[in-house]
Amino acid sequence: MKRIVTIQDISCLGKCSLTVALPVISATGVEAAIIPTAVLSTHTMFKNFTCKDLDDQILPIAEHWKDEGIKFDAFYTGYLASAQQIDKVITLINELRQDGNLVIIDPAMADNGRLYPAFDENFPKEMAKLCAIADIVLPNITEACYLTGTPYREEYDEAFAKEVVKKLASQGAKKVVLTGAAFSGKYGVMLYDSEKDTFYTYFQDKIDATFHGTGDIFSSTFTGLLVRGRTIEDSIAIAAGYTAECIRLTKNTPDANWYGVDFERALPYLIERLDK
Numbered sequence: 001m002k003r004i005v006t007i008q009d010i011s012c013l014g015k016c017s018l019t020v021a022l023p024v025i026s027a028t029g030v031e032a033a034i035i036p037t038a039v040l041s042t043h044t045m046f047k048n049f050t051c052k053d054l055d056d057q058i059l060p061i062a063e064h065w066k067d068e069g070i071k072f073d074a075f076y077t078g079y080l081a082s083a084q085q086i087d088k089v090i091t092l093i094n095e096l097r098q099d100g101n102l103v104i105i106d107p108a109m110a111d112n113g114r115l116y117p118a119f120d121e122n123f124p125k126e127m128a129k130l131c132a133i134a135d136i137v138l139p140n141i142t143e144a145c146y147l148t149g150t151p152y153r154e155e156y157d158e159a160f161a162k163e164v165v166k167k168l169a170s171q172g173a174k175k176v177v178l179t180g181a182a183f184s185g186k187y188g189v190m191l192y193d194s195e196k197d198t199f200y201t202y203f204q205d206k207i208d209a210t211f212h213g214t215g216d217i218f219s220s221t222f223t224g225l226l227v228r229g230r231t232i233e234d235s236i237a238i239a240a241g242y243t244a245e246c247i248r249l250t251k252n253t254p255d256a257n258w259y260g261v262d263f264e265r266a267l268p269y270l271i272e273r274l275d276k
């Protein structure tokens with residue numbers, strides 16, 4: 001059985017990060033080992049959230065696994081609780097990584113032109129170091145701009161999206177998968193493969209609703225499918241379709257934008273598409 005280790009926080013309430021990654025990766029038929037980076041009462045869009053940083057656990061867990069000879073097919077990181085965790089996560093990946101493993105980094109630090117509340121202006125520079133060792137980086141446009149030092153634009157065209165993802169790849173990542181790519185009246189995902197110097201875009205209808213945690217739904221689904229053995233293009237298309245299905249099923253629920261999408265109700269959609 002294939003095995004992913006996913007490194008991100010536990011937000012005890014407000015479906016995102018590990019409470020999404022665990023069930024979604026399991027649904028793709030892949031084992032999800034976890035390293036929780038912090039325990040928070042909720043995600044950081046709620047006021048007065050609590051946060052217990054688990055920074056001091058990251059390397060001891062890695063050392064134990066190394067001693068046990070544990071192997072992973074992929075390393076998948078999401079929300080990290082502080083800039084100082086980033087060097088530890090890089091060390092962990094370098095210690096446990098073997099030939100053929102995938103390193104997938106969701107920079108999970110910003111949206112809509114702004115950093116998440118827990119991060120300061122220094123954080124993107126540190127996150128860029130982690131992205132530099134990735135096979136695949138999964139930013140939204142805000143994160144791609146922060147990571148490359150590009151001024152954020154609310155509205156942009158295809159040429160701007162291509163320029164930003166190419167710049168991000170030039171910093172080290174082999175492939176960039178830009179989520180929430182919105183230009184020319186279209187909405188979807190843009191892949192840049194720096195080894196082949198090729199682009200692939202997948203568009204779908206934009207649903208007029210935004211929910212917290214949908215980036216984590218996309219990234220977890222994408223990672224599970226890719227490790228399962230689907231092509232990167234299929235993994236993008238199915239992950240985008242599943243995320244859209246989650247949003248469709250949730251969009252009439254009052255206040256759900258805070259609590260996350262009803263991804264549980266959409267799991268049959270995902271399972272149906274695992275191998276086709």
Ligand code: PXL
Pocket residue numbers: 009011016017040042043044045079108116212213214215216
């Ligand atoms: O969904 C990304 C995410 C994950 N974890 C925490 C967050 C956020 C986004 O705000 O606050 C704690």
